[in-house]
Amino acid sequence: MTAFIDGLLGGLDTLLLVVFSLCALTGAALMIFLRQPMRVAIALISTMVFLGGIYGLLGVHFIAAFQVLIYVGAVMVFMVYVIMLLEVRELGGTRYSRLLVPGLIGFVMLLGVVLISIWRALPASAGRTGASGNTAFGIGEFSIAFLNEYWLQFELTSVLLLAAVVAAMAVIKVSRRTDKTRPHG
Amino acid sequence: MDRTQLLLAVAAGLFALGLLGVIVRRNVLVMLMCMELMLNGVNLSLVTFAQQTATTAGAVLVFLTFVVATAEIALAIPIVLLLVRDKRTLDLDAYSDLKG
Numbered sequence: 001m002t003a004f005i006d007g008l009l010g011g012l013d014t015l016l017l018v019v020f021s022l023c024a025l026t027g028a029a030l031m032i033f034l035r036q037p038m039r040v041a042i043a044l045i046s047t048m049v050f051l052g053g054i055y056g057l058l059g060v061h062f063i064a065a066f067q068v069l070i071y072v073g074a075v076m077v078f079m080v081y082v083i084m085l086l087e088v089r090e091l092g093g094t095r096y097s098r099l100l101v102p103g104l105i106g107f108v109m110l111l112g113v114v115l116i117s118i119w120r121a122l123p124a125s126a127g128r129t130g131a132s133g134n135t136a137f138g139i140g141e142f143s144i145a146f147l148n149e150y151w152l153q154f155e156l157t158s159v160l161l162l163a164a165v166v167a168a169m170a171v172i173k174v175s176r177r178t179d180k181t182r183p184h185g
Numbered sequence: 186m187d188r189t190q191l192l193l194a195v196a197a198g199l200f201a202l203g204l205l206g207v208i209v210r211r212n213v214l215v216m217l218m219c220m221e222l223m224l225n226g227v228n229l230s231l232v233t234f235a236q237q238t239a240t241t242a243g244a245v246l247v248f249l250t251f252v253v254a255t256a257e258i259a260l261a262i263p264i265v266l267l268l269v270r271d272k273r274t275l276d277l278d279a280y281s282d283l284k285g
Contacts (some may be wrong), residue, residue, distance in 0.1 A: 017188065021195040028202040028222055037214045037275075044218050047199070051225055054192070058236050062245055067228075070251050073260050075221065082262050083214060086269055094210045097277065103208035107201050107239040122190055137241050146242040146248070153245070157252045164256035171263040175270070 009108050017057050024050040035095050037083045062139045192233040212275050213265050217258070224254050238239030 027047035031040050048071045055064035137145075146154065199222055206219030228247050235243025265275075270281045 003266075003268050014188065017191070021191060023200050025195060025202075028199050030224060031215070031219060032202060032206050032209070037212055038217050039217075040212075040218055044222060047222065051227070051229060052252070054229065055232055058192075058232060059246060060232055060236065063232060063244060066251060070255065071221070075255060078258060078262065079214070079218060079221075082266070085212075086275070089237060095211060097211045100209045103205055106208065107205040110204065111197060111201040114201070115194055118193045118197065122187065122193070135236070137239070137244070142244050146245055150245045157249060160252065160256055164247055166237060166260050167260050168263055170268060171260070175263075175267050178267075178271075 013057060017054060020050045020053045020057065023047075025052070038080070041076060041080050041083060048076065050073050060137075062142065071110055189233060189237050193230055196226045196230035196233065199223070199229065201226075211277050213268070213277055213280075214275060217261055218276070221254060221258070224250060257270065 005052065024047045027043045030043040031047075034040050034043060048067060050065040052064045052072075055061070055067055203219045203221075203223035203226060206222065207216050210216055210219065228250055231243045231247050231250070235241065235247075268280060269275060
């Protein structure tokens with residue numbers, strides 16, 4: 001009985017993984033086709049949420065939580081806010097640039113090469129596919145490794161954030177200066 | 186099809202779609218969002234490899250990617266705001282005088 005339930009749950013797990021993957025890819029494809037930036041943002045948000053679901057299914061729950069918190073909660077809210085703030089009437093005509101055909105050719109070639117290499121380099125390992133709960137590390141193990149082995153990268157990250165803050169302030173200062181020199185702008 | 190192969194294929198698809206969006210779209214904000222999509226694809230592949238090899242290095246790298254994405258968007262948005270205030274449009278073709 002328990003073996004049956006385990007098998008059922010494993011099947012459900014795989015089914016959910018496939019469904020979430022398809023939904024994420026659909027959202028990503030919609031980002032190419034939709035015209036309005038707000039709709040593109042909504043498609044990207046749905047893709048990110050489905051990716052969070054995939055992370056949760058894989059057992060790395062803290063990354064799923066941070067995916068939703070940081071990407072959806074911070075980055076995309078910022079992006080939606082800017083889209084509403086700008087309110088520039090969208091240009092008429094086509095939504096694609098002149099590079100449409102070369103871009104499509106490059107897209108097909110890149111995808112083909114990567115998919116073929118994935119197919120060849122990783123032969124389907126039949127034994128270890130079903131094990132859904134093979135989560136190797138939780139948040140505790142991750143935190144210990146993070147602050148013991150990777151503390152230098154962590155500190156460098158804070159330097160990067162400081163540089164970003166300084167650069168953003170410099171950009172704002174540039175905009176104030178252009179305002180002074182050009183009062184009607 | 187293996188689960189790892191499926192996830193890696195999804196990651197490659199997300200990255201390729203993001204790259205396609207950066208190349209073919211004209212709207213600057215849409216291009217920024219497509220860059221975020223590329224970062225998401227890379228994150229998915231990192232998590233998949235970390236899960237496969239049972240190491241924490243991939244998860245640590247995902248966190249660093251989060252930070253880089255946040256810093257990138259915090260810098261790119263003010264630049265886009267400045268450009269839009271200067272040119273009054275989000276069309277990338279209008280910024281071609283940035284070529285120098």
